[in-house]
Amino acid sequence: MSEKAIYFDSSKCTACKGCQVACKCWNNLPSPLGTNETKWSGTHQNPADINGNTRLIVTFNELAGDSKIKPVKWAFGRRACQHCTDAPCATVCPGGALVRNEDTGFVEVHQDKCVGCQYCHSVCPFDVPRYESNGLLDKTVIDKCTGCADRVSHGMAPACVSTCQPNALQFGDRDEMIAKGKEKVEWLHENGYPDACLFGENEMGGLHVIQVLKYGIEAHGQVADPQVPATAQLTQIMKPVTGALTGLTVVGLAAMFGLAxxxxxxxxxxxxxxxxxxxxxxxxxxxxxxxxxxxxxxxxxxxxxxxxxxxx
Structure with missing residues (x-):
């Protein structure tokens, strides 16, 4: 199987939030039902950010227009896990709860292996991983977009993609999604959107969410030039050292046991x-x-x- 990617075209997005609802429904993620239980963000964006029970949200950013005819420009965005090739969350995870699928490229989640350390949250350049209280596991565990690994493994598109009416979300081989994005960015440049760009081709070793951003990276709430934090790099360096020290410790304990x-x-x-x-x-x-x-x-x-x- 070739690496896959979710394609998001902000110029086609109507912010209907169908993808947001589909993610909730397919993954059986609850929503607050009490009156005024969810704090109003002051915008159409709801909830204000992703959380332990919301893996995907549509973001609303208002930009000043350039004419009386269009005084406000809406820069809709898609906020969820970007599924990095160089995924620091998977690098630092001590329990194997976050694992990058080498076939699809998506960073999958195994909640039963999560120890609740929250290292993944501290190293993610996109501030994505969140935690939820899991009643079945009786502990607080990692929760984020999995790329709908259960659907993809059976030849289906992720739930968010399958429900998108304006076709702003698509799914396929990563190379094909990148080519599609480059073609659309070129078209936007030719039609009055000079700041349009492609996000995800090279960032963090290559993301598996490829985005066409009509008004530029920051206008759509994305992170310009994301980097692997130094803490994650240090963890990679320390892993073989830790392994060697662990081996010496075992040998030492065995020797002491023999002497005793x-x-x-x-x-x-x-x-x-x-x-x-x-x-x-x-x-x-x-x-x-x-x-x-x-x-x-x-x-x-x-x-x-x-x-x-x-x-x-």
Missing amino acids: VGYKRDTLAYNPETEDTVSVVTGDVVQHGDPQDDKSVVEHITENLPFGKGGK
């Missing part, structure tokens, strides 16, 4: 009045006074063994 086999030592008690150290088991005086112990740790460990220094 058969080792027994009397339980001792110190009498401050007589300054004698006495064996609790036999009552014999083991040592007079309280001198500095001149034996090494190894000598103490091996003194009762049937081999080595203790056993000659």
Whole structure:
């Protein structure tokens, strides 16, 4: 299977939020039902941002128009996981809850493996991963767009794509989506939109959400020149070091266990009045006074063994 991508054309988007609803329905994500339970953002954007139960939202950005006929320009956007090739969230995840599918390119989620550390949230340049309280797992776990891995594996398009009426969302091989995007950007340039650009071809090693942004990157709420945070890079460097240290620790513990086999030592008690150290088991005086112990740790460990220094 060739790598896949979701294609978003902001010039075709009507902000109907059909994709947002489809994501909720397919993934069985709840919404607040109480009166005034959701804080109003002051715009048509609702909710104000993605959260533990909302993986995708349509963003609304108002721009000043350039004529009396069109005083306001709407820059609609798509806010969700970008599915990076160089995905720092998957790099830092200690439990394997976030895994990049090498066939599709999407970063999939395995909530049962999430330990709730929230490292992924701290390293994502797009501020995407969110957390939810999962009743079935009885813990707080990662929640983000999965690219509808369950649908894609059966030859279907993601739920958001399947419901888009104006065809602003499409799905297919990544190379084809990039070619489609470049063609559309060229058309927009020729028709009065000089700031139009393609986002996702090269960012973060290549994203698997390819976007045609009619008014430019920042106007549509995207991150210009996203970078892998230094914390994620440090984690990559430390992984082999950590593995080596772990191996040495295991070897060391095994050696200590071997030295300790058969080792027994009397339980001792110190009498401050007589300054004698006495064996609790036999009552014999083991040592007079309280001198500095001149034996090494190894000598103490091996003194009762049937081999080595203790056993000659």
